[in-house]
Amino acid sequence: MRQFLSTLLIVALGVTLTACDRGESGQPDTELPDRQAPIPNPDADSGLPRIQPRPLEQIPEGAFGDKVKRGYQLFVNTQELRGKYVGNALNCVHCHMDAGRRANAAPLWAAYFAYPAYRKKNDKVNSFAERVQGCFTYSTNGAPPPADSPEMIAIAAYAYWLAMGGLMDHFGINGEVPEISDTDLVTGAKREDFPLPVDIARALPVDQRDKLPGRGYPKLDKPARDYSPEKGAEVYTAHCMACHGPDGQGYEAAGVHNLPPLWGKDSYNWGAGMHRVNTAAAFIHENMPLGKGIQLTPQQAWDVAAYINSRERPQDPRFEGDVEALRKRYHNHPGYYGKAVDGKVLGENAFPDFKQMQQEN
Structure with a gap:
């Protein structure tokens, strides 16, 4: 485990820079205009949980932990999929800083709890997997991995582990992150039937799950003069x-x-x-x-x-x-x-x- 993390952390440190996708989802319907507004940055003083993801060293051993590790690896070194699902030189971490962990840098844990959600972009409810498929299509200039592919399941497992571990720690719930089915993983957490510990479900109702502080990028007011x-x-x-x-x-x-x-x-x-x-x-x-x-x-x-x-x-x-x-x-x-x-x-x-x-x- 320690050797695995050391290798991947070297990759992550080498690639954490700019330029990924923030506004596109799933497979767009070509008949629809591009009406999708920027994702809002929630109120930091809303009283909702401020998540601090668990250290990567706490990724568990076993089959579920292997999915999480693989998801992390693909997130920081998406170039492994070059030619298959990726057509440019970018990695997910280039837009989602600190391996998708950093608040106010489009953190992966906040995105996981924001889906499924309706999006004007393609006029449908998008699962978490469909949202990630859009990132591959546009940000990596590639092709969307199937929702049931090992790659998509791994990325979803990593996002879920970041989010659930942070919430468990916030609410003082000890133990490993509960394992859930692959279907639940790729669907996302913004739904009534998503398996959550009772204390978390009570504190974080469905209509509040897309409002975790730190989601997206902080809104930047329009400039004093026209941008140039x-x-x-x-x-x-x-x-x-x-x-x-x-x-x-x-x-x-x-x-x-x-x-x-x-x-x-x-x-x-x-x-x-x-x-x-x-x-x-x-x-x-x-x-x-x-x-x-x-x-x-x-x-x-x-x-x-x-x-x-x-x-x-x-x-x-x-x-x-x-x-x-x-x-x-x-x-x-x-x-x-x-x-x-x-x-x-x-x-x-x-x-x-x-x-x-x-x-x-």
Whole structure:
């Protein structure tokens, strides 16, 4: 166990940087507009439990613990699935900081208790697995693992273990996290029939489970002046270039990007939530530069988010041959898809999405 954790912690420390998905879910219905609002950051003073996940060393031995360990491994080194479910150089941990454990950095434990939930994005109730499938489709520019696949079950087991262990400790409930079925794992905890200890179920009714303090990214007010990619380029040079490179492509060692690309063929695609300027600005202000969050001004965060997201990247998987039609249907939010920047319409020269890459190969 100790050797396993030592190996994985090295991976996690090497990849914890920026740029994942925050706003997309499941398999979208191509007839629906993109109406999904950013996920709200709940009130920190609501009185609801403030979760502190258990140390990774407390992952149990046995079959259930093996699922949790595997989920952790895939979360911090999602590149294991490159070519199968992943089409770019990103890992889940690039958006969900500290291996999905950190509050105000889209923690995995808060997401687990927020689903199943209806989403305007695809006009249906999404299970936790469907929400994660969306991350693979857009953030990793890949393909959704089946809900009953070993990979999806493992990621769900890790999310459940983080959430349940933190809640048990908060309420003084001793012992190991209870094992539950694979079906329960991939469905999520926001439902009446989800198996919870009585004390937790009483303190955390279903309608409050998506309001755990620390969920999402703290809301960032609109800037005093319009955000500017030109100003953002200056912020990028001063504060971001050291980690992500002058060309935004990050840095790799032994073929692995330990510092992730922010645009280009190996970054998130035009359907990912992080391509929205407001989502990226909130993430950047709270968490970047790495280890120095909340040091950029809100204006700087908006500007550099605009700069990053005014660069070309992989195509929106919902693209059907007409950039302007797709922009009108799905991109009614702060962003640059379908807009002219430096004389070029973004999206017209987008890099291939996963399906295109598979066809070309």
